[in-house]
Amino acid sequence: MFTNDPGSVYPLDEMDEREPSVVCGYDDEFPVERRERFEDMGLLAGETVRRLHTAALGDPIAFGVRGSVLCLRREDARHIRVRRVGSKDAR
Amino acid sequence: MRATSGCAGWVVKMPVESVVLEKGESGVLVTRPLGLTVALAGSPNSGKTTIFNALTGMRQKVANYPGVTVEEKSGWLRGGSTRVRLLDLPGIYGFSSMNPDEAITQKILSGEYGHEPRPGAVLFVLDGSSPHRSLGLLASVAREGMPMAVAVTMYDEIAARGGRLDINRLSRALGTPVFPIIGHRGIGIEGLKHSVADAAAWPVPRLQRVRTTAAQRASWSQDVLSACYTPPSHDDRLSRMIDRVVLHPVSGPAVFLAVMAFLFQAIFAWAVPVMDAFSGAFERFGEWTGSVMAQGPLRDMLVHGVIEGAGGVLVFMPQIMILFFLINLLEAVGYMARAAFLADRLMGWVGLQGRSFVALLSCHACAVPGIMATRTIPSPSDRIKTMLVAPFMTCSARIPVYTLLIAAFIPDINIWGPFGLQGLVLLGLYAAGALTAILSALLLSKTVIRGSLLPFYIELPPYRWPTMKNVVLAMWTRAKIFVSKAGRVILPLSVLLWGLLSFPMTPAAGPDDGAITQSRRIQGSFAGRLGRALEPVFAPAGFDWRINIGIVASLGAREVVVSTLAQIYGIEAQDGEDKTFVEALRSARDPETGRALMTLPTALSLMTFFVFALQCISTLAIMRRETNTWRWPALAFGYMFTLAYAMSVVVYQTAVFIGGASAAGG
Numbered sequence: 001m002f003t004n005d006p007g008s009v010y011p012l013d014e015m016d017e018r019e020p021s022v023v024c025g026y027d028d029e030f031p032v033e034r035r036e037r038f039e040d041m042g043l044l045a046g047e048t049v050r051r052l053h054t055a056a057l058g059d060p061i062a063f064g065v066r067g068s069v070l071c072l073r074r075e076d077a078r079h080i081r082v083r084r085v086g087s088k089d090a091r
Numbered sequence: 092m093r094a095t096s097g098c099a100g101w102v103v104k105m106p107v108e109s110v111v112l113e114k115g116e117s118g119v120l121v122t123r124p125l126g127l128t129v130a131l132a133g134s135p136n137s138g139k140t141t142i143f144n145a146l147t148g149m150r151q152k153v154a155n156y157p158g159v160t161v162e163e164k165s166g167w168l169r170g171g172s173t174r175v176r177l178l179d180l181p182g183i184y185g186f187s188s189m190n191p192d193e194a195i196t197q198k199i200l201s202g203e204y205g206h207e208p209r210p211g212a213v214l215f216v217l218d219g220s221s222p223h224r225s226l227g228l229l230a231s232v233a234r235e236g237m238p239m240a241v242a243v244t245m246y247d248e249i250a251a252r253g254g255r256l257d258i259n260r261l262s263r264a265l266g267t268p269v270f271p272i273i274g275h276r277g278i279g280i281e282g283l284k285h286s287v288a289d290a291a292a293w294p295v296p297r298l299q300r301v302r303t304t305a306a307q308r309a310s311w312s313q314d315v316l317s318a319c320y321t322p323p324s325h326d327d328r329l330s331r332m333i334d335r336v337v338l339h340p341v342s343g344p345a346v347f348l349a350v351m352a353f354l355f356q357a358i359f360a361w362a363v364p365v366m367d368a369f370s371g372a373f374e375r376f377g378e379w380t381g382s383v384m385a386q387g388p389l390r391d392m393l394v395h396g397v398i399e400g401a402g403g404v405l406v407f408m409p410q411i412m413i414l415f416f417l418i419n420l421l422e423a424v425g426y427m428a429r430a431a432f433l434a435d436r437l438m439g440w441v442g443l444q445g446r447s448f449v450a451l452l453s454c455h456a457c458a459v460p461g462i463m464a465t466r467t468i469p470s471p472s473d474r475i476k477t478m479l480v481a482p483f484m485t486c487s488a489r490i491p492v493y494t495l496l497i498a499a500f501i502p503d504i505n506i507w508g509p510f511g512l513q514g515l516v517l518l519g520l521y522a523a524g525a526l527t528a529i530l531s532a533l534l535l536s537k538t539v540i541r542g543s544l545l546p547f548y549i550e551l552p553p554y555r556w557p558t559m560k561n562v563v564l565a566m567w568t569r570a571k572i573f574v575s576k577a578g579r580v581i582l583p584l585s586v587l588l589w590g591l592l593s594f595p596m597t598p599a600a601g602p603d604d605g606a607i608t609q610s611r612r613i614q615g616s617f618a619g620r621l622g623r624a625l626e627p628v629f630a631p632a633g634f635d636w637r638i639n640i641g642i643v644a645s646l647g648a649r650e651v652v653v654s655t656l657a658q659i660y661g662i663e664a665q666d667g668e669d670k671t672f673v674e675a676l677r678s679a680r681d682p683e684t685g686r687a688l689m690t691l692p693t694a695l696s697l698m699t700f701f702v703f704a705l706q707c708i709s710t711l712a713i714m715r716r717e718t719n720t721w722r723w724p725a726l727a728f729g730y731m732f733t734l735a736y737a738m739s740v741v742v743y744q745t746a747v748f749i750g751g752a753s754a755a756g757g
Contacts, residue, residue, distance in 0.1 A: 031544050033189060034545065036304070036305050037185060040308070041224065044309050056433070059439070068224065069551035069552075070551075071435075072548055073546075
């Protein structure tokens with residue numbers, strides 16, 4: 001899943017503010033229970049995410065996904081891989 | 092359809108539509124005919140509570156599901172010809188067996204839950220502001236194969252942001268009735284009410300395939316919505332604008348501190364006049380009762396045991412009501428989620444989470460509303476952890492104890508500028524409490540209560556104008572729960588405590604209860620005997636039997652130790668601020684040996700004891716109610732007492748040693 005464009009795939013917590021990215025997938029060691037929950041919250045492969053806010057000291061981080069705002073802790077966000085999208089892909 | 096009800100060890104089988112097992116007034120299980128039960132399912136912030144309140148009005152019942160900290164909320168449908176019971180299921184994001192809220196919801200819907208018969212139908216509350224995610228949850232709920240209808244909330248928000256949802260097409264796609272609702276304006280409620288009255292006729296939704304994974308659920312919602320939904324063309328601009336200030340790295344914490352300071356001020360200071368009025372009213376009622384009744388143990392029990400005990404329960408009401416009014420208001424507006432976001436890093440360090448902050452802050456006024464506020468913490472393990480460390484926070488009941496002992500034994504000398512030694516000691520006591528809470532939370536996270544596999548997440552809902560009716564109703568529900576559930580533990584315990592302090596009765600020396608008589612009476616009581624029996628135990632901490640009695644009495648409320656000591660020392664004044672009491676405390680001597688009763692090491696040791704010990708039956712009672720078991724309050728009392736005892740011994744022995752060394756050196 002990560003082989004398409006390895007240069008631009010990076011963890012969700014390192015994403016730039018207000019530059020949309022697309023969810024690629026989850027690290028293999030990430031517990032499946034957590035993954036399912038985040039997927040139910042909208043963080044599914046193919047979804048566009050935006051970084052909206054960062055709390056003091058860089059944690060947690062608020063993301064915009066499917067019109068709602070979801071806050072994740074860094075310890076979870078770093079297991080989610082995203083890919084930067086050009087303006088033509090972004091909604 | 093048959094359901095199994097496991098109650099107190101035996102199993103009863105009966106058709107669920109006709110009868111329900113309920114705990115009657117006397118605690119005996121009774122059967123009662125019942126109409127249809129309709130369960131309300133939906134995610135948090137979906138407007139489910141607004142719909143529940145609109146359908147049921149004030150007629151709601153809140154109980155705890157046995158063995159867990161999940162609340163069961165139910166009520167009767169208002170104004171229908173048939174009796175329909177509405178069951179408000181917990182707000183959930185999915186069905187995970189690790190989250191008690193979600194596990195219970197799933198069990199109830201599938202009919203596997205012993206304590207709640209399977210509902211006859213489900214009213215699914217679909218959050219119109221996030222239809223994709225809500226439909227994913229709907230897919231999980233629909234798998235249970237029950238008759239279903241859908242209420243689409245926040246229907247006005249879709250159009251306001253330039254989107255469109257075709258209700259008829261959605262209804263056709265789901266195969267269920269769909270009701271657009273604008274909750275805060277009451278639009279759509281009447282039609283929904285009529286339909287709920289006839290919920291048994293709702294169809295079972297058609298789902299072609301079983302959808303088990305999140306991806307399958309998401310693609311199904313996408314399919315459904317592609318035919319009937321035009322996403323909003325723009326974000327909620329107002330919310331984004333407010334968040335730019337409220338979640339800003341600099342202005343965000345400033346707003347947070349201002350809101351928290353307001354909250355703290357409200358429960359710490361503004362509740363006091365109302366609380367004083369409450370206790371004044373009860374005092375007068377007690378005096379009146381005393382004046383109309385004949386003298387005797389019955390009068391004493393009624394006045395000092397029951398009426399003072401009831402006053403001791405109701406005195407918490409102003410703080411509980413103010414705190415929950417503000418918490419509910421901030422929650423309804425959408426700020427509580429932001430506050431949790433901002434405070435999460437700070438609390439996360441010690442193994443708690445953002446929402447623990449408000450609870451622990453409230454504990455500086457009183458641990459009772461503080462522990463009740465832990466209910467807003469979604470993770471059960473974080474909730475328990477917060478509750479277990481909450482009593483360490485310096486509550487206002489400790490202040491009279493601290494100020495009295497500091498005034499009596501800490502010299503009033505200036506250290507630096509405006510800072511005196513007395514103030515510094517008080518600050519130290521506050522810091523010791525907060526620091527212990529932090530360290531205990533860390534320790535608990537590493538040992539007794541490990542985190543669950545469920546991830547931490549907060550959803551930031553759009554800012555919304557609060558529905559005052561919901562806010563007030565939720566506040567009222569909390570107050571009612573406290574009085575009925577915690578009150579029934581606190582009242583008997585305080586009567587028992589009064590009994591310990593009053594029996595066996597020594598006959599009064601004269602018609603007038605003088606200070607000496609009072610002192611003798613308390614010494615001869617069971618508590619007095621207990622105090623003497625405990626003397627060898629507390630001797631290493633520097634407490635004599637008199638202080639032991641004070642400690643026993645302070646279980647009712649910490650500040651009572653002040654008036655009890657005053658009684659034992661035979662001092663008329665009961666006011667801690669009183670100069671004569673401070674003087675008397677310093678100069679009180681043992682009538683036999685002539686030694687000072689209270690010395691600096693003893694005072695330091697006693698203050699230390701109050702920093703750590705859980706000397707409060709009300710806190711234990713509310714912990715019992717919130718956790719639904721005596722296990723956690725017992726654990727909290729045990730470990731806090733052990734810590735208090737150990738620290739007091741250390742402080743006393745050190746103080747005596749230093750005192751002796753400096754005396755020898757000087």
